[in-house]
């Protein structure tokens with residue numbers, strides 16, 4: 171596996187462990203989706219539900235595929251196996267990426283403003299410099315908005331273990347000094 175992908179796997183595990191207790195559980199995904207929903211108070215209920223459904227399916231898929239000892243928690247050792255069969259997660263990741271990115275398109279324009287983008291990714295737990303770097307890489311237009319489709323693609327890439335040299339690596343990079 172490429173180094174960039176290893177770094178993303180480590181980071182994703184840390185982020186998914188939203189309550190910081192060292193293992194992934196369904197509570198972590200409830201916590202993350204609540205933080206993301208709180209970041210976009212102006213969003214309609216339907217896209218919020220779609221976003222939450224994406225988190226729930228993601229957790230259900232992880233638990234079904236990776237909770238080897240079936241104790242309802244996924245340790246880092248268990249989690250690492252996700253890179254061995256990425257195709258098993260692609261359906262869940264597609265739904266997650268769509269539900270997440272589209273929630274940010276508050277006015278249905280097909281684009282997302284910088285404050286919304288930043289707030290949602292802060293909700294997941296990314297650091298501000300990394301978020302800003304990704305926003306710039308997605309080429310904001312004159313109104314300082316990025317395209318929902320481009321963002322959705324980048325979310326899918328972020329969780330793909332075979333990708334490298336992609337804008338989403340900026341989320342896993344050490345902050346520029």
Ligand SMILES: [Ca+2]
Nearest residue numbers: 187191193198
């Ligand atoms: Ca946890």
Ligand SMILES: [Ca+2]
Nearest residue numbers: 237239241243
């Ligand atoms: Ca387990």
